[in-house]
Amino acid sequence: xxxxxxxxxxxxxxxxxxxxxxxxxxxxxxxxxxxxxxxxxxxxxxxxxxxxxxxxxxxxxxxxxxxxxxxxxxxxxxxxxxxxxxxxxxxxxxxxxxxxxxxxxxxxxxxxxxxxxxxxxxxxxxxxxxxxxxxxxxxxxxxxxxxxxxxxxxxxxxxxxxxxxxxxxxxxxxxxxxxxxxxxxxxxxxxxxxxxxxxxxxxxxxxxxxxxxxxxxxxxxxxxxxxxxxxxxxxxxxxxxxxxxxxxxxxxxxxxxxxxxxxxxxxxxxxxxxxxxxxxxxxxxxxxxxxxxxxxxxxxxxxxxxxxxxxxxxxxxxxxxxxxxxxxxxxxxxxxxxxxxxx
Numbered sequence: 276x277x278x279x280x281x282x283x284x285x286x287x288x289x290x291x292x293x294x295x296x297x298x299x300x301x302x303x304x305x306x307x308x309x310x311x312x313x314x315x316x317x318x319x320x321x322x323x324x325x326x327x328x329x330x331x332x333x334x335x336x337x338x339x340x341x342x343x344x345x346x347x348x349x350x351x352x353x354x355x356x357x358x359x360x361x362x363x364x365x366x367x368x369x370x371x372x373x374x375x376x377x378x379x380x381x382x383x384x385x386x387x388x389x390x391x392x393x394x395x396x397x398x399x400x401x402x403x404x405x406x407x408x409x410x411x412x413x414x415x416x417x418x419x420x421x422x423x424x425x426x427x428x429x430x431x432x433x434x435x436x437x438x439x440x441x442x443x444x445x446x447x448x449x450x451x452x453x454x455x456x457x458x459x460x461x462x463x464x465x466x467x468x469x470x471x472x473x474x475x476x477x478x479x480x481x482x483x484x485x486x487x488x489x490x491x492x493x494x495x496x497x498x499x500x501x502x503x504x505x506x507x508x509x510x511x512x513x514x515x516x517x518x519x520x521x522x523x524x525x526x527x528x529x530x531x532x533x534x535x536x537x538x539x540x541x542x543x544x545x546x547x548x549x550x551x552x553x554x555x556x557x558x559x560x561x562x563x564x565x566x567x568x569x570x571x572x573x574x575x576x577x578x579x580x581x582x583x584x585x586x587x588x589x590x591x592x593x594x595x596x597x598x599x600x601x602x603x604x605x606x607x608x609x610x611x612x613x614x615x616x617x618x
Contacts, residue, residue: 300342302410304329304588305527307462313472314457318568321460322474330454330462331585333516334530334537335406337371338391340398342414343406344373344384351382352419353435355405357397357578362390362510369512369580371396392515394535394583400551400575401440403453403538403584404429410451410586428452440575441549445540454587456541456552456570463532463555464567467525476567478531478555479522484562485532489514495521498533499558500565506533506558513558513581528585531555532565535583543572550574557581 307328314323337360348355356375359368372390376383398406405419408427415423425431428449434440445452454462463478476482477498485498487506497519499506507514517529524531531537533556541552550572556564559581563569573582 300339300414302335302339302586303332305332305462306590307458307526309465309467309470312461312465312470315460315464315474315567316472317474319570321457322465322472324455324457324461327590328458329588329590330458330526330528331587332528334394334535334583334585335403336392336516337373337386337395340371340395340406341373341384341386341391343409344375344382346414346416347405347409347419347423348384349382350380350418353401353405353424353433355402355419355424356382356384359580360395360397366510368397371513372510390511393511393513394516394530396513396535396580396583397578398538398583399578400453400538400573401431401435402578403586404431404440404443406584407451407453407586410588411449435576437574437576441542441551449589451586451588453538453540453584456539456554458587459531459537459539459554460567462526462528463524465525474567475525477565478524478528478567479519480525485522485565487533487562489518493519493521497522498565499530500533500556500562501559502562531585533560534558535581536571536579538582538584543570548574553582 307330310324310326312323314320344356359365360370360373362370362372371393373384373386405424408424408429411427412423417423419425425433428445428451429443430446431443434443464474466473466475477485479485479496479498481496483496485496487500487502488497489506499514505512513534523529536553536557537555539552539554543550543552553571553573
């Protein structure tokens with residue numbers, strides 16, 4: 276069904292399935308233009324962005340995150356690996372099957388080919404920020420410090436608590452980052468028709484409800500969510516990124532509806548607490564979670580079986596496919612799972 280896409284994504288990933296030296300990983304992006312567009316007046320005014328940017332065409336995959344771990348997590352100082360990622364060890368966790376071997380100081384990580392192109396999960400907002408910093412810094416290899424994960428788009432410097440992570444902001448001069456809610460919303464729903472305030476209800480370029488079928492060829496207006504059945508059954512639960520190859524957003528992104536919830540930067544504040552935003556719904560959610568009107572939020576140390584992320588990038592006019600270099604659920608914490616907060 277998606278052979279050419281799968282081959283393109285796998286070329287770099289497959290050579291890194293077993294831990295070893297660094298290999299090239301392609302993070303493909305698409306441009307989001309029409310700077311200065313109006314926000315979506317129907318559902319809170321989201322989506323207005325005053326600049327051009329690139330956004331990940333796909334969610335960050337288990338294969339790409341495995342490369343990240345092999346580059347910076349030989350000693351996993353800030354817990355970028357969650358044991359629940361290992362589906363074989365914890366099948367009830369519904370992890371993405373990234374495995375860790377070895378001992379602290381010499382950890383290595385691997386993921387099987389049939390899992391590598393599915394979205395990574397069990398990543399907190401802090402994990403996503405450290406991944407973005409790593410991209411910003413050119414995917415270096417080394418300890419988790421200011422040259423690898425702790426500075427870049429975000430100054431983290433050991434921040435691991437909810438309070439510390441809530442205080443983090445995107446720095447001027449960023450190269451890669453977690454999307455703001457407006458960046459994410461625009462890429463998902465804006466009709467790509469100039470500086471208008473015209474938006475679709477679903478990130479499949481449609482106001483009509485998408486289906487949830489994994490069929491060949493993809494009929495269009497299709498997404499991975501729960502409607503009497505899962506789009507992809509066990510053990511995977513999540514489809515390969517871009518599996519619905521004819522169901523892109525107007526800007527050319529895939530899976531911004533369903534598959535996994537995706538982190539955004541935005542602070543969602545209430546009188547009793549503050550959280551980081553999420554959008555898009557997941558493979559175990561009903562259709563309503565994919566709708567443009569639906570927001571969700573979670574504390575930034577939270578991670579889950581159906582929670583992942585994609586990244587944004589400062590535009591580079593010479594290329595839409597950015598080559599970067601490196602080694603190659605709703606809330607889950609040890610002891611239990613609870614649902615995310617939504618509204």
